[in-house]
Amino acid sequence: MTSTREETGTRVCRLADIEVEGGVVALVDGEAVAVLRTYDDEVFAVSNYDPVGRASVLSRGIIGTRQIDGVDVPFVASPLHKQGYDLRTGVCLDDPDTRIPTYAARVSADGDVWVGAKELHEPECD
Amino acid sequence: MMAHLRHRLVVVGHGMVGHRFVQAAIERGLTETHDIVVLGEEPRAAYDRVALTSYFEVGDDALSLLPLGAYDDPRVELRLESEVVAMDAVEQTVTLADGETLAYDQLVLATGAAPFVPPIEGRDLPGCFVYRTIEDLEAIREAAEGARVGAVIGGGLLGLEAAKALSDLGLETHVVEMAPRLMAVQVDDAGGATLRRHVEDLGLRVHTGATTTAVLGDDHVTGLGLEDAEPIAADVVVFSAGIRPRDALARAAGLDLAERGGVLVDEQGRSTNHPTVWAIGECAAPGGRMYGLVAPGYTMAEVAVDALLGGSGAFTGADMSTKLKLMGVDVASFGDAFATTPDSLELVFSDAVAGIYKKLVVSDDGTRLLGGILVGDATAYGLLRPMVATDTNPGIPLPANPEELILPASRGGGTGGVVLPDEAQVCSCNDVTKGQITAAVADGGTCDSPGCVTACTAAGATCGSCKPLVKSIVEDYFTAQGRSVDRSLCEHFALTRQELFEVVAIHQYTSFDQIVAGHGRGRGCDVCKPVVASILATQLNGHVLEGANRTLQDTNDAYLANIQRNGTYSVVPRIPGGEITPEKLVVIGEVARDFGLYTKITGGQRIDLFGARVEELPLIWRRLVDAGFESGHAYGKSLRTVKSCVGSTWCRYGVQDSVQLAIDLELRYRGLRSPHKLKGGVSGCARECAEARSKDFGVIATEKGWNLYVGGNGGATPAHARLLAGDLDTETLVRYLDRFLMYYIRTADRLQRTAPWVDSLDGGLDRVREVVVDDALGLGAELEAAMATHVGGYFDEWKATIEDPDKLARFVSFVNAPDVPDPHISFRDERGQAVPEDSAGPVLLGATIPVGAP
Ligand code: SRM
Ligand SMILES: Cc1cc2nc3c(=O)[nH]c(=O)nc-3n(C[C@H](O)[C@H](O)[C@H](O)COP(=O)(O)OP(=O)(O)OC[C@H]3O[C@@H](n4cnc5c(N)ncnc54)[C@H](O)[C@@H]3O)c2cc1C
Ligand code: SF4
Ligand code: FES
Numbered sequence: 017m018t019s020t021r022e023e024t025g026t027r028v029c030r031l032a033d034i035e036v037e038g039g040v041v042a043l044v045d046g047e048a049v050a051v052l053r054t055y056d057d058e059v060f061a062v063s064n065y066d067p068v069g070r071a072s073v074l075s076r077g078i079i080g081t082r083q084i085d086g087v088d089v090p091f092v093a094s095p096l097h098k099q100g101y102d103l104r105t106g107v108c109l110d111d112p113d114t115r116i117p118t119y120a121a122r123v124s125a126d127g128d129v130w131v132g133a134k135e136l137h138e139p140e141c142d
Numbered sequence: 143m144m145a146h147l148r149h150r151l152v153v154v155g156h157g158m159v160g161h162r163f164v165q166a167a168i169e170r171g172l173t174e175t176h177d178i179v180v181l182g183e184e185p186r187a188a189y190d191r192v193a194l195t196s197y198f199e200v201g202d203d204a205l206s207l208l209p210l211g212a213y214d215d216p217r218v219e220l221r222l223e224s225e226v227v228a229m230d231a232v233e234q235t236v237t238l239a240d241g242e243t244l245a246y247d248q249l250v251l252a253t254g255a256a257p258f259v260p261p262i263e264g265r266d267l268p269g270c271f272v273y274r275t276i277e278d279l280e281a282i283r284e285a286a287e288g289a290r291v292g293a294v295i296g297g298g299l300l301g302l303e304a305a306k307a308l309s310d311l312g313l314e315t316h317v318v319e320m321a322p323r324l325m326a327v328q329v330d331d332a333g334g335a336t337l338r339r340h341v342e343d344l345g346l347r348v349h350t351g352a353t354t355t356a357v358l359g360d361d362h363v364t365g366l367g368l369e370d371a372e373p374i375a376a377d378v379v380v381f382s383a384g385i386r387p388r389d390a391l392a393r394a395a396g397l398d399l400a401e402r403g404g405v406l407v408d409e410q411g412r413s414t415n416h417p418t419v420w421a422i423g424e425c426a427a428p429g430g431r432m433y434g435l436v437a438p439g440y441t442m443a444e445v446a447v448d449a450l451l452g453g454s455g456a457f458t459g460a461d462m463s464t465k466l467k468l469m470g471v472d473v474a475s476f477g478d479a480f481a482t483t484p485d486s487l488e489l490v491f492s493d494a495v496a497g498i499y500k501k502l503v504v505s506d507d508g509t510r511l512l513g514g515i516l517v518g519d520a521t522a523y524g525l526l527r528p529m530v531a532t533d534t535n536p537g538i539p540l541p542a543n544p545e546e547l548i549l550p551a552s553r554g555g556g557t558g559g560v561v562l563p564d565e566a567q568v569c570s571c572n573d574v575t576k577g578q579i580t581a582a583v584a585d586g587g588t589c590d591s592p593g594c595v596t597a598c599t600a601a602g603a604t605c606g607s608c609k610p611l612v613k614s615i616v617e618d619y620f621t622a623q624g625r626s627v628d629r630s631l632c633e634h635f636a637l638t639r640q641e642l643f644e645v646v647a648i649h650q651y652t653s654f655d656q657i658v659a660g661h662g663r664g665r666g667c668d669v670c671k672p673v674v675a676s677i678l679a680t681q682l683n684g685h686v687l688e689g690a691n692r693t694l695q696d697t698n699d700a701y702l703a704n705i706q707r708n709g710t711y712s713v714v715p716r717i718p719g720g721e722i723t724p725e726k727l728v729v730i731g732e733v734a735r736d737f738g739l740y741t742k743i744t745g746g747q748r749i750d751l752f753g754a755r756v757e758e759l760p761l762i763w764r765r766l767v768d769a770g771f772e773s774g775h776a777y778g779k780s781l782r783t784v785k786s787c788v789g790s791t792w793c794r795y796g797v798q799d800s801v802q803l804a805i806d807l808e809l810r811y812r813g814l815r816s817p818h819k820l821k822g823g824v825s826g827c828a829r830e831c832a833e834a835r836s837k838d839f840g841v842i843a844t845e846k847g848w849n850l851y852v853g854g855n856g857g858a859t860p861a862h863a864r865l866l867a868g869d870l871d872t873e874t875l876v877r878y879l880d881r882f883l884m885y886y887i888r889t890a891d892r893l894q895r896t897a898p899w900v901d902s903l904d905g906g907l908d909r910v911r912e913v914v915v916d917d918a919l920g921l922g923a924e925l926e927a928a929m930a931t932h933v934g935g936y937f938d939e940w941k942a943t944i945e946d947p948d949k950l951a952r953f954v955s956f957v958n959a960p961d962v963p964d965p966h967i968s969f970r971d972e973r974g975q976a977v978p979e980d981s982a983g984p985v986l987l988g989a990t991i992p993v994g995a996p
Contacts, residue, residue: 028958033951037665037693040957046987048956048966055665065966065984071709072966072984076700079693080667083633093668095697095705100668 025132031059031123039075039092044131049119050075051129052103054090060103061119061131062092068114069096082109149176151450152236152246154226154391156182158191159423159439160252161207164218166447173217176450179244180218181236183225184275187211192436195303197279198310199915201869203844205276209828231395231416248418248450251392251405252443255385255424255434260295263356269363270379273304282380286311289377293317293366295354296382297324299466304380305346306469316347316374318354318366320383328464328475329515332492336499336517340471343497349374387425387432400427409456410449411442420446428457435462463530465516465523471497472520477513477530478503486512491548493518500548504540505531511540514548522547524611528567538566568615569608574601579615592616593902597859602901609906631892632669635662639817639892643677652682654694672696673892676779679815680887683935685942686778686815687949698777701953702939703759706752708967708978711759713739713751714776715766716812719786719804719824720747729769737762740975746783746821748774753976755967757955763940772938775813779893781820784808785833789826789843796826798843803872804832807841810876811883813936817890817899820883835863838896839879844868848875852882852910855897864900864907867915880929881914881922888925962987 028042028051039052041064048064052075064072076095081088091100091109100109101116108114120132151172153160164180167173182188187208197205212220228237229249237243257272259265269289271282286292292308294301297319309315317324323334324341338348349368356367357379365375387404389397398406398414404427406414411426413419423439424432433439438460448455463476481488485506492499498518504511510531516523526547531537541547562568564577582589582599589595592613596602602609630636635658637645642661651657654674658666666674675694679686686692686699698704703711715730730749734741737758739751754762775781784807787793789800804824811820823834824841834840840851846869854863867878890899903909912918943949954960965985969976 026958033957035693036690040952041955043956043959043962043987047984048964051957063984069707070981070983071707072964073705073709076697076705078668078671078696079665080634080671081664082667083664088664090665091667095700096707098668 025120025122025130027128028131029129031057031127031129034059034129037079039077039079041072041075042131044119045133047134048072049131050092051121051131052079052092054079054103057123058090059121059123059129060090061121062101062103062106063117063119065116066094066096066099067116068099068108068111069094071096074101074116079103084109149247150245151176151178151248151250152244153178153180153250153252154229154236155252155254155388155423155425156180156184156188156220156222157252157254157423158188158207158436159254159443160250161188162440163250163252163422163443163447164213164220166444167450168213168215168218170447170451172447172450173215176217176248178218179246180220181224181226181238181244182220182222184277185223186276187220187222189276191274194273194276194279195307197276198283198307200865200867201844201846201849202276203828203846204849204865204868226391229391229395229419231397231413231419234418246418248420250446251419251421251425252423253388253391253425255387255432257300257381258384258386259381260354260383262354264359264363265357265381267357267359267363268361269359269377270357270381272381273300273307279307282307282378283311285378286313289313291316291374291376292378292380293374293376294380294382295366296384297321297348297350298327298382298384299325299464299468300385301380301382302341302468304382305341308378308380309344309346313378314347315345316349316366316376317341318352318368318374319348319350320353322351324348324350325473325475328473328479329517330480330501332490333473333475333499333501333515333517336492336494336497337468337471337473339494340497340518341469344469385424385434387427389425392419392421392425400430400432402430402432403427404432406430409445409458411446411457412449420450422446429459431459433460433462435460435464463527465520472516472518474516474520474523475514476523476527477511477532479513479515481512483512489545489548491545502526502544502548504544508544509539510537511544516548521610524568524608525562527570528562538563562615568611569599569601572600574599576615579612580619583616583619589616591902593898596901597898629891631673632667634658634664634666634670637661639673639677640889642673643680643888646674646677646681652678653690654678655690666694668696669892672699672779675699676815676817680932683932685937685939685949687939687943696779701756701759702773702777702943703754704777706978708981709756709964710752710967710978711754711756712776713754713759713762713766714744714748714774715771716774716808717748717783718808718812719784719801721786721801721805726769726771729766729771733762733765736765738969738976740977744776746776747785748783750776753969753978755955755963756953757960757963760944760950760953764944767938767941767944773813773940775939778813778815779818780813780815781808781811781822784811784822784824785837786823787825787831789824793826793831795829796843797845798826798848800824800826800832800841800843803841803848807876807879810933811879813939814883814887814932816883816887818893818895820896836860837863839863839882841875847871850875850878853897853900853907855895857895859897861897863897866907866911877922877926878914881917881925882910884925884928885910885913885921 026044034053042049050064052060064074077092079092090103093100106116106118118135189205225239226236235243235245292313293316294305297317305317324337353369358365365373367373392405400406405421407421411420422442445455445457465474481503489502501515503513511529529538562576566576582595602612629638671694734751740753742750744750784804786801786804790796821837822839823832823837825832825834826843835854836856837854840863842849848870849868850866851863852866855861955964968979970979
């Protein structure tokens with residue numbers, strides 16, 4: 017069941033439905049998932065729930081980069097209290113002990129955005 | 143009078159010191175036992191005579207020390223236009239001009255001083271004036287109408303003030319001084335010469351060592367006759383040849399007087415031969431000496447009240463140090479300025495080109511500072527004052543090379559906060575030491591800038607004369623620590639907001655991509671993106687949700703509403719000036735009821751509707767817009783509200799229509815994006831029911847027009863707005879406001895309200911006045927044009943949003959399930975309204991809900 021989903025996942029919208037450096041919230045297997053698009057058209061999916069502000073809002077945050085060890089890390093800032101979350105790992109950049117779930121996400125050749133299952137382990141960064 | 147009855151205390155003279163006496167009497171409870179009758183000769187209550195020269199600029203309301211014309215203590219009776227013509231110290235009575243006689247138990251003379259008019263021929267001719275009261279200035283202004291040339295007799299502090307007034311009135315102005323230099327009392331020859339050059343650069347003609355022999359003219363002044371010099375033609379003459387204590391009443395009543403005049407009193411202010419009579423201020427001569435400054439007068443007033451309450455306070459002389467800005471020229475004189483101390487040495491720095499003269503008087507062994515004179519640049523005053531040694535106070539030991547204290551930084555000197563020991567008092571107004579200031583910025587401390595130090599320690603918060611020193615102490619400290627004040631916005635931009643604003647304006651950028659490509663790095667963050675959004679909004683006047691700039695908007699702007707803790711939003715329709723029709727009130731009520739919104743009256747005279755789901759916002763606003771409402775911008779760093787009081791329309795005290803002005807201003811500046819939120823207020827009279835002075839801009843009605851106050855703030859560090867200009871007609875008021883707001887928007891830091899912004903400017907409020915009122919930078923027209931563009935380009939963001947499907951697309955619960963409401967949001971009932979329920983964590987919707995692509 018889960019496995020099949022991982023291959024297919026859920027088609028949530030078209031890439032064009034997400035603004036560059038913007039986000040949408042999608043309902044995936046009953047969960048609220050923030051689907052966020054970076055400047056270079058990469059799409060990331062993380063839980064929409066802000067564990068600090070305790071509300072389902074992350075898709076409405078500002079998206080940008082924070083430089084960490086020379087790398088520009090794509091991140092979203094919570095609209096409530098501005099904690100930043102690494103879009104690749106879900107780790108909170110202001111409190112490494114806090115982490116939000118991430119989901120596999122991809123854009124198909126014809127421009128559909130797919131969200132897969134929750135990523136339980138460190139994602140092999142694509 | 144019998145003991146069980148209340149005593150009557152009569153105060154003669156309602157000037158600066160008389161007023162301070164009454165204030166202290168009320169505060170300290172003297173009115174519990176005494177009824178106070180104050181008899182003032184002038185037609186108006188006490189006003190700030192020290193600032194008399196600004197009268198033409200700001201008007202009398204602004205100068206008044208008692209704007210309501212009465213004390214709010216029923217046991218104090220203030221009678222104006224009542225001159226006391228006689229006193230009887232034995233019968234204990236005073237007689238008024240109209241013959242009325244009043245008995246007193248205690249009599250306080252606060253009659254001040256009068257200008258000295260030398261007994262020369264022609265002194266009474268029409269066209270001759272003195273410079274002491276508002277009436278004097280009124281008369282001078284009138285006479286200046288038809289006149290061309292003015293002459294001031296006396297080149298002292300007051301004479302130069304009068305001369306400035308005359309040249310401001312457009313007269314060719316001469317200053318005639320008998321002594322060989324200007325301000326002979328405060329500065330030496332070299333200082334006087336430097337001062338003279340400054341004054342002449344301003345177009346005034348200075349004649350020193352010139353004795354006036356007569357005022358020429360038959361039925362009106364035509365000029366001045368001078369001793370062995372050509373006469374000066376003039377049609378207005380102002381006498382400013384010193385002052386004399388007004389001690390005539392006391393003299394006639396047989397009170398002891400000092401030999402150079404003034405009521406002779408002891409250290410508490412009590413007449414030396416009539417203990418029920420007191421004298422304070424310029425009419426008094428404690429220990430035989432009179433003081434021509436207000437501060438000693440205030441001290442005498444406090445001491446006298448203390449004594450009347452049985453206290454033991456005493457007045458033992460005053461520090462006559464002076465620092466003032468005369469016609470934009472710094473002049474300071476302190477301690478033994480003329481090196482009268484035996485064997486004292488003088489250190490002098492002077493730069494004729496820059497017009498700077500500085501002198502230090504030091505003890506023979508060079509270890510103690512005795513006094514000094516500063517002309518042209520008095521920044522060191524704050525540093526030097528606390529160092530001065532007197533008989534009673536050892537002062538602060540001088541550093542090894544004292545000359546550094548007056549050398550310009552370029553020549554090895556500096557304002558030199560470093561040389562001060564920690565216990566040195568830097569701010570005398572608020573008694574803050576250097577130690578406290580460095581502690582505030584030290585690692586443990588809370589501050590990272592001079593402005594913050596002023597806010598936290600109050601150093602520099604009153605007269606401001608110590609600000610340059612505070613600044614240099616902080617900077618010296620940082621340099622010593624190898625720390626520099628980093629003002630860059632964030633990791634993406636090494637620029638301040640102001641620099642960024644200029645960059646965008648110069649290159650006419652329209653997008654974040656252009657700006658970050660040209661001047662930044664990375665892809666920005668939640669700090670720089672909203673700043674860029676705000677700058678672009680000010681410069682382009684576009685819709686904040688338009689195109690690529692949408693994703694720059696901060697949380698609240700992004701949805702044109704204020705996000706709440708549970709992810710819902712609040713809705714605040716604009717209610718200009720707080721005025722609303724019953725019909726519109728009903729609409730708000732219906733909308734709130736139909737969408738189940740928590741409803742509250744805000745602190746901003748309008749109504750906030752809380753708990754709207756993101757997908758409900760467009761529906762709510764459709765209803766509101768149809769009923770004629772528009773966005774209230776509660777979500778924007780932009781104008782919030784202009785609070786009003788009911789004003790002359792209804793209020794029995796109102797002198798102007800404050801509601802109309804508040805509405806006009808709110809509609810003019812609505813939607814204006816700025817570094818931080820902006821708030822205004824308009825009160826219909828001096829009672830200030832609109833609390834206008836707690837706002838970024840506050841307007842208070844006067845008989846003649848409006849007084850404009852700026853830089854007020856509530857919030858974490860409250861500040862009262864301060865007067866920018868007075869008695870303005872509405873058109874001028876709006877012009878100044880346009881300039882003020884645009885100047886703020888262009889130069890303030892991110893999230894810097896107007897109060898800290900004004901303080902952060904070199905010169906503070908004076909600087910703002912130079913730019914906004916005097917148009918010193920010649921920016922006025924440009925700033926007004928920028929505001930005109932904003933006003934012309936305004937449209938309602940919410941109306942435009944609900945009419946644009948693209949913009950509406952984002953207002954959904956789920957992109958792939960628009961009709962499924964967010965299950966994380968739930969409410970409970972409190973006091974009959976819906977309030978957020980705390981969230982237990984992420985919610986998983988039963989897989990039963992059909993999920994598919996749109
Ligand atoms: C609703 C209201 C409280 C109320 O129930 O009365 C309110 C609510 C908020 N205030 Fe306020 N303030 C409200 C009047 C005030 C006032 C009083 C006034 O305006 O007369 C003040 C003090 C006056 C002043 O601003 O100088 C005030 C000083 C602040 C501050 C501190 C500002 C400062 O300079 O220190 C903040 C924090 C900030 O802006 O950084 C703030 C921030 C906020 C925010 C916007 C915080 C946020 O971003 O969510 C609150 C949400 C508003 C919302 O959800 O609609 N609010 N706030 C008032 C709305 C007024 C309006 O109609 O627009
Ligand atoms: C242009 C100007 C600039 C100045 N600049 C400074 C400055 O920079 N720093 C500084 O420290 N000082 C300055 N001063 C001096 C300062 O104003 C005075 O020291 C201060 O006003 C003294 O207060 P006072 O109450 O003793 O006298 P006043 O303020 O003159 O008050 C005396 C009042 O008593 C009234 N009165 C007199 N006789 C009678 C009577 N018989 N019956 C009823 N009422 C009577 C008078 O009408 C007057 O209103 C300046 C003065 C002027 C004119
Ligand atoms: S401030 Fe306004 S309401 Fe208050 S007394 Fe004056 S006019 Fe009346
Ligand atoms: S000396 Fe610091 S404010 Fe006046």
